[in-house]
Amino acid sequence: MPHTQVKVHRVFELVEPIATITFSEAVNEEFLALGMRNYWDGYFAGRAAPLGMAPAEVVHAVFYNFADGEVARHIPWVWGKLTPEEAIAVRERASAAALRQQIGELADSPALVRIADLATRAAVSAPTDGRALYAGLRALDVPEEPVARLWHAATLLREHRGDGHNAVLVAHGIGGTEAHVLLALSLGIKAAEFGRIHHLPKARLDAVVDGLRGRGLVDAAGGFTDAGRELKERIEARTDELAAPPYDVLTADELDELVAGLEPIAAAVSRN
Template identity: 50%
Template structure:
């Protein structure tokens, strides 16, 4: 009989599964098919489609709610997209567009494997984890959890990946807030730790040189940065945030046994590698995920 995952390993399991599930979800932001679907629904420009698609489970919300839950975007960027998006197409149309486009993108990347038994089994396991995850205090996850579960396996896998990434994301925001790191500071902290070029954040998160510099200066004043690297204090804080994020995310997998979790990792690995190798998702990105590491170590 399979035993529950030992608690010391739970955070590691959650991180491995994040590396595997995040690219499956992230086609909704980078692949051409979802962008086509958002345009067809009536949304204008990439960012209106982005905010409409991700915020749609919340209903016709405005900029304050989206800014609070998404945490790390410039308010000006959010307020240009919502609530104006809902005058072009209602949330239900955004939900349909993001699912259709994401499934189309995954089908292109996976080829025959999209309809295979392994994909169906991965969808089953990931859905069981996602549906069992605690949702108290996790507003964005709870909103997505309230949506119907798709029946088609590939759509179900994308939906489960979305639930699990928003579950993790809500926990990550809580860990950042508890550590006293704002959403904008989190980008600078992560970029410094990972070596991601600053210019990645110019189009992705609307950082100009002045804001980037002032945010770095604020982190330096707190002793978290030294020149172009994290200070020992900064390294410790960053490690604590990541560890706490993993611990909070791991609660989603309590419903799976050790053997089922291992099976999910095994089934997801070739699917995720195929998605990454398709090339839609940039290797240097603002999601906080190192895709090279996903390819090399999983």
């Protein structure tokens, strides 16, 4: 059944910290132990593994928001150290262990089993059309252990939304680096100070901002114009609309139960 966009967005807010524990230092250490040279080797190995040994150009297209050349510094080098199957296994194992540590006694509660089941039911129900990374994750076995199953479901839901978000960005003519600039501005941060893009050469980042300024989205001071803010809000609203299908299998009461159950888990992760 259809649910309100407010509720759909709330689920996104709650699954995000659960899914992104996979980008934590604890998981990074597991990848470093397998021969990765740095954090980004492990990031790309783990996140791209459901795509198989796809070349850098394909990973770049699917991930969308990395600057040209960033993916190629890691793909395919990482596949000379481990296989995609090994990367999937270590990512799941390390992410579940990190999540269990973060949420403490909640990990062994009957409530978590129920929430993992609800999240998984939603996460495996959406169409895969046009969603390459989500489809790759859907092809993997769902873990049986409840904490790992919850992390896996959260990751599916996150990447399902992410695939849709990329489609919305493309439809609005917003490139990957431009998307980071808009995100930075929505957070009240100047583009040159935003962590995901501050490392780019100044001339390159200036050119991106100038391009957005030429479209009337960024003002002379490097902040949002009204049109820029409205575009960012429209992109996010459409992303939420496209992220709704997984939850159609849940009743209103079940979705409320999922939200209520995810809240203490997400809060525990966010505190640590």
